[in-house]
Amino acid sequence: MVNRLVQEIEGALAHNLYMAALTTTLMLPDICGKAAYPKLGVGERYKQWYDVNIGQYEKPVELGKNEQYKPPVLDGEMVYRLRCAFLHEGNPDAAASNKKLDRFELIVETEKPFHIYTGEAGSVHWDDTGWSCRTYRVNVQRICRNICAVAKHYYRENRDKFTFFSYTIIDMDKEIEEMRQFGWMQDIDMDEVLQMLAESN
Numbered sequence: 001m002v003n004r005l006v007q008e009i010e011g012a013l014a015h016n017l018y019m020a021a022l023t024t025t026l027m028l029p030d031i032c033g034k035a036a037y038p039k040l041g042v043g044e045r046y047k048q049w050y051d052v053n054i055g056q057y058e059k060p061v062e063l064g065k066n067e068q069y070k071p072p073v074l075d076g077e078m079v080y081r082l083r084c085a086f087l088h089e090g091n092p093d094a095a096a097s098n099k100k101l102d103r104f105e106l107i108v109e110t111e112k113p114f115h116i117y118t119g120e121a122g123s124v125h126w127d128d129t130g131w132s133c134r135t136y137r138v139n140v141q142r143i144c145r146n147i148c149a150v151a152k153h154y155y156r157e158n159r160d161k162f163t164f165f166s167y168t169i170i171d172m173d174k175e176i177e178e179m180r181q182f183g184w185m186q187d188i189d190m191d192e193v194l195q196m197l198a199e200s201n
Contacts (some may be wrong), residue, residue, distance in 0.1 A: 107138065
């Protein structure tokens with residue numbers, strides 16, 4: 001299932017279907033988190049899988065100890081908030097009910113050669129009155145491709161942990177083609193069928 005989802009996400013991104021790609025991408029840490037930490041609750045395993053496999057590599061260099069000036073980072077907590085807001089409410093806003101973040105922005109960008117995308121960053125702006133605004137911008141292409149690449153690798157290396165998959169997907173086009181090859185099904189000339197129906201009236 002992981003490989004199929006990744007394939008469909010990549011197809012959506014190639015056709016500029018950003019929200020479809022993002023919603024499906026945000027499911028992958030759910031799936032991989034269940035495989036990695038089956039005894040943890042949904043939120044905890046989601047955040048932990050993301051932080052261990054992706055988030056720890058996304059942290060910027062520490063510029064000081066003052067929390068007030070530290071920019072927000074795309075960690076498991078933020079991605080989980082985005083997942084909950086988007087999948088349950090249709091609202092792609094990780095800042096909702098987040099005391100560490102005031103503003104969240106999504107960047108959409110067409111597919112580029114070598115998949116190098118721009119504009120993603122956390123920032124803190126403040127004025128003389130002490131008012132500050134903590135913002136994080138996420139490039140949809142980048143977050144989708146990062147999570148997909150890591151989830152695909154994790155699945156390949158840990159297939160034995162994905163024992164909870166139990167589903168059937170039938171590709172009807174493929175089934176019909178096989179029936180035709182074995183002679184179990186004949187092509188129907190719809191023009192002829194419609195002509196017959198019209199004449200019977």
